[in-house]
Amino acid sequence: MIHRIPPGTRDVLPAEMRELRRLQATLTDVFERYGYGEVATPTIEYDEVLARGDELGAPVAYRFFDADGELLAMRTDMTVPIARLVATRLAGNEPPFRLAYFANAYRAVRPQRGQTREFAQAGVELVGVDAPEGTAEVIEVLSSALDAAGLTRAVIGLGDSDLYRQLLAELDVEEEPRERILALLAAHDLVGLEAEVDALGLSAGPRETLLRLPNMRGGAEVLEDAKEMGGTAVERATQRLAATYEALSRRGVAGRINLDLGLLRDLGYYTGAIVEVYDPALGHVLGGGGRYDELMGRFGRPLPAAGFALHLERVHLAQAEEERIADRRKGGT
Amino acid sequence: MRLGEVSASRAREDGKLKLAVPRGALFGGTLDLLDRIGVDTGALRAESRSLVFDAGNIVVVTMRPSDVPTYVEAGAADVGITGKDVLLEQRDRAVYELLDLRYGACRLVLAARHGDDSLEEAERRLGAMRIATKYPRATERYFQESGRRAEVIEVKGSVELAPLVGLADGIVDLVDTGRTLEENELEVREEITTCTARLVSNRVAHKLRAGEVDELANRMREAIP
Numbered sequence: 021m022i023h024r025i026p027p028g029t030r031d032v033l034p035a036e037m038r039e040l041r042r043l044q045a046t047l048t049d050v051f052e053r054y055g056y057g058e059v060a061t062p063t064i065e066y067d068e069v070l071a072r073g074d075e076l077g078a079p080v081a082y083r084f085f086d087a088d089g090e091l092l093a094m095r096t097d098m099t100v101p102i103a104r105l106v107a108t109r110l111a112g113n114e115p116p117f118r119l120a121y122f123a124n125a126y127r128a129v130r131p132q133r134g135q136t137r138e139f140a141q142a143g144v145e146l147v148g149v150d151a152p153e154g155t156a157e158v159i160e161v162l163s164s165a166l167d168a169a170g171l172t173r174a175v176i177g178l179g180d181s182d183l184y185r186q187l188l189a190e191l192d193v194e195e196e197p198r199e200r201i202l203a204l205l206a207a208h209d210l211v212g213l214e215a216e217v218d219a220l221g222l223s224a225g226p227r228e229t230l231l232r233l234p235n236m237r238g239g240a241e242v243l244e245d246a247k248e249m250g251g252t253a254v255e256r257a258t259q260r261l262a263a264t265y266e267a268l269s270r271r272g273v274a275g276r277i278n279l280d281l282g283l284l285r286d287l288g289y290y291t292g293a294i295v296e297v298y299d300p301a302l303g304h305v306l307g308g309g310g311r312y313d314e315l316m317g318r319f320g321r322p323l324p325a326a327g328f329a330l331h332l333e334r335v336h337l338a339q340a341e342e343e344r345i346a347d348r349r350k351g352g353t
Numbered sequence: 354m355r356l357g358e359v360s361a362s363r364a365r366e367d368g369k370l371k372l373a374v375p376r377g378a379l380f381g382g383t384l385d386l387l388d389r390i391g392v393d394t395g396a397l398r399a400e401s402r403s404l405v406f407d408a409g410n411i412v413v414v415t416m417r418p419s420d421v422p423t424y425v426e427a428g429a430a431d432v433g434i435t436g437k438d439v440l441l442e443q444r445d446r447a448v449y450e451l452l453d454l455r456y457g458a459c460r461l462v463l464a465a466r467h468g469d470d471s472l473e474e475a476e477r478r479l480g481a482m483r484i485a486t487k488y489p490r491a492t493e494r495y496f497q498e499s500g501r502r503a504e505v506i507e508v509k510g511s512v513e514l515a516p517l518v519g520l521a522d523g524i525v526d527l528v529d530t531g532r533t534l535e536e537n538e539l540e541v542r543e544e545i546t547t548c549t550a551r552l553v554s555n556r557v558a559h560k561l562r563a564g565e566v567d568e569l570a571n572r573m574r575e576a577i578p
Contacts, residue, residue: 130445207444210452298560304427
């Protein structure tokens, strides 16, 4: 007889659990060292609370009624519950707040794709510190966490979530094509993007800017190239990125930053800087984050904020793959 | 540790860029393109059961067109070539679509039997058309976008058979010359889109091997007739 478990969930056995716990302890040490205290929130929340986040980017996997007929949902990330916590439980406390978490989150993804509906996240939120220093601090913590996990080759992509939207607004692109273009960008469809941009009938300069941005990624030279493009939106984004990059240089972590003007996160609450984490040993993104300066306002306590979340199981997988590559090298093959 | 259960991805050495190439209808056009950008396709052209080829500064792996997004998304191949029809059907795969390579052009169409009004009849009287296809998700989406309903029947083999024996009122399929349709007394009723070969890239490779990916894309862009 087969006793099933829901699709996109899994059991963890001792050998793997031991390694996951070890990784978690390593990350806890890093978070604590930077003054981030661990919090826990309920796995289930009222649906109306989660709805203040972003249903499109992080679709709810499980919704149900409790005995009183209230609509509940399993959390899709920890950022929204922590925003609620800061606005309510910490209402009497003075910012900034440095909070860390290890928690499972749930999203309605299609399983069997290297994605699961239940997944473990490890992350931090820094609430009450503005850009660029707040952003730089969060990225420094992220960088230290990656080093502590042994992923010394991991790279942090740094981009700006407002850039493309503001650029389209600056070029007076109507709402309908604007939304289509942003959707194509989110789907990484650069062929469709070119067709849609061509249909706008723009002059050569702006057309070139719209088509080049998604491919502009690399070191500090990216900012130089972008400056030559001109325009208010690009200028504002490059200035913000340059300020963050300088703050990161002062903290000694600019070396692993990949500036990326084409970066786009799928969560709608991000404003300004966004980050994504890659390791050369793995084809999947390890995690990400960014600034969400408007989310706290939706909970009635407007405060600047930034954070990141690592996909704990993918970090573990990257560790294993890096070890395998290192072993093979040592073996002289 | 049971890696396979956590994710479908594999360790990637920092060796040569790995390009996934589709066997089948796009194979010839792809080899011609590789020739034009200076990749040695001799071994690929030779009758061989091999699947992995060292072609100078890149490694070429061959597979079914519909498997290309799977390998590229997981990072088992850094870049790949496949048809737009495949990408439409697997649109939730997180891969970069970098370049329209222009060859292998086919039309994705809605077709039905000559002089037969069962499509219209089904929509009017039953509220939904029965459509047989190898592209269930693209079909579903096309009908949704045009405000109609389709009862999509997925088949693996010759789709043309379905309306002939009454499995479906019409089909959605990829059409090259249209001869297969004619031979089966079918005609194009609606053109959904044109599909050509596309260059796709893994998300992480697009960031971490940006120089190599861009160089390959640029060479291909210049080699498009």
